[in-house]
Amino acid sequence: MSVIVNRSLVVLGSTGSVGCNTLDVARHQANSFSVKGLSARANVNLLFEQIQVFHPQLVAVENIAAATVLEDRLISEGLTSTKVLKGEHAATKLVEELRPDVVMAAILGSAGLYSALRAVELGGTVLIANKEPLVMAGHLFQQAVKQSGATLLPVDSEHNAVFQCVAGSDVVDQPISEIVLTASGGPFFREDELPSWVSLSDITPDQAIAHPNWSMGAKISVDSATMMNKGLEIIEACHLFELPVEKISVLLHPQSVVHAIVNFIDGSSIAQMGLPDMRVPIAYAMSWPHRFDSGVANISLAEVGQLTFRDPDYQCMPCLALARDVAEEQSPVLATALNAANEVAVEAFLAGNLSFGKIPEVIAKVLGDRNGNPANDVETLIRVDYEVRKQTLDLVH
Ligand SMILES: NC(=O)c1ccc[n+]([C@@H]2O[C@H](COP(=O)([O-])OP(=O)(O)OC[C@H]3O[C@@H](n4cnc5c(N)ncnc54)[C@H](OP(=O)(O)O)[C@@H]3O)[C@@H](O)[C@H]2O)c1
Structure with a gap:
């Protein structure tokens, strides 16, 4: 019998690899957790299946068209006790409305920054798998932990x-x-x-x-x-x-x-x-x-x-070398630029628009055009993220 009983749980990025593993552990420890909220970008087929199993109070879907499809399906299948939040900040609203005991932050990339940081600002326990926001703004997460008394546990x-x-x-x-x-x-x-x-x-x-x-x-x-x-x-x-x-x-x-x-x-x-099974670190954090x-x-x-x-x-690993150089600079602006350029370059590679070999070249070019602006507030970092994404897309195309 587990000593953890009926903690409310929100899984951000529930349709992803970490999200599914988290729900697997939650199902394995059914008395320990009550799943109150789930979130996805657009995969509403899988999200619907998760709703059928866990009956969350609220779900957040970033893509508005997909959210509408899900809403219609929930109504037609009589699952109206689950409400749908839609749009860019839906995951953040989900956390704010539910204020759960435990949040698993497992959205992919910098898109998870606001919701994960907000979860920490609200106190409670935040299990963080989503590494990109920590790379960009780890200092803000630590500040928020000190201010709110939240418990931030690593899942990576x-x-x-x-x-x-x-x-x-x-x-x-x-x-x-x-x-x-x-x-x-x-x-x-x-x-x-x-x-x-x-x-x-x-x-x-x-x-x-x-x-x-x-x-x-x-x-x-x-x-x-x-x-x-x-x-x-x-x-x-x-x-x-x-x-x-x-x-x-x-x-x-x-x-x-x-x-x-x-x-x-x-x-x-x-x-x-x-x-090598993510359920081990996930379960330790949970x-x-x-x-x-x-x-x-x-x-x-x-x-x-x-x-x-x-x-x-x-010498053989230019991406590792670039990241280590950025780590030495201790500049959140440069870390944000590294991360954003990498996210765009990897997306382009997966879409067949950039060769594997060019990934570090593109990132190095973007980093070469930046200096470590000392402003490290969240608005500055979001702006840098946006500008670097645009610049990297231009380079790739
Ligand atoms: N996978 C691992 O074993 C592992 C290990 C350590 C750390 N991590 C970290 O954990 C995070 C998640 O990784 P993953 O492998 O689980 O990713 P993944 O399988 O690609 O899943 C990503 C999740 O985030 C959602 N998402 C993606 N873009 C979004 C956006 N713009 N707005 C809102 N939601 C969005 C996806 O929804 P849709 O399904 O609807 O697209 C999905 O639920 C990453 O930061 C990764 O570095 C992963």
Whole structure:
């Protein structure tokens, strides 16, 4: 019997990979959570199925035409106890109206910034998978936590692993000498001989999203293939654990068994291990400070046999190098520009409008045109996000 009983839960981005895994854990722990709200951009077929199972009070759909289709379907199927919020800020309104105990922030990209930040401003517990808002505005999330008393728990597997290694206590006062984020290397950086970036120029979207270990949404799968994902995670870790970039390193580990290692000043190293299944970090965040059954088995190290580790080669991984440079600048404006250019470049790649090889070139060009404007308020960052998206689209076309 779980010690967590009937907490109200809102899942932002419920139709995505993290969102579906979260609902899977919620179903597995049906007495612990009552799902009050769900959100999607446009996938109302899947959202409808989730409504049939969880009967939320409210759902938010960003795309207005799709929201109207859903509303009609709910009426025709007699599911009128679920109301629909529509449009750009629907997810934020959902959080404001429901004020749940727990919010899972799992929208994709910078589109999740307002709703995730608002959830933190309202207090309560926010489980954050949506890494892009943390990359852009991690300092604003930390400020909001201090003002509202919210609990912000990392869901990204490496950051959740770090959090587990420090046993959830305040890492700022911990004698940490280094945090090591492991990287599977995606589909391309796994072998002893790492490929040059030039040799990957003509990789197709199907090849890039075929992640060997993790099942994830398309954008983060491409980010894993370019190694930008690990770069974004370095910036995310600086904010979440309030550590300088010099204390964060990356280790290639193709088996994805060890998710992070924390090195302490006394020579101890604590690592977190588990199968590469997002339900493990999701369940830890949902059950913290306790633990409950996630539905995932423990890993058998005898079956895995060998665990290997090596340093990344930044020469072969231009996206990782760009992100590390931005992390060193400690500029939210540059981090926002990096993230926005990457989101647009990856979308263009997935749509067949940009080659894999050109992704870092486009991002580097955009970053080269920016300086680290010291204004770091949310309006400035949203403006930078908008301008960079426009500039990157022009470059791509
Ligand atoms: N997938 C993983 O295993 C994993 C691991 C660690 C961290 N993360 C992070 O978690 C976040 C979600 O990743 P994912 O892989 O779950 O993404 P995903 O499968 O692409 O799902 C994204 C979700 O966000 C919604 N969404 C997309 N654009 C939106 C917009 N403009 N407005 C409102 N909602 C929007 C989507 O709705 P529709 O379905 O209607 O489009 C969907 O519900 C990302 O920030 C990612 O970096 C993911």
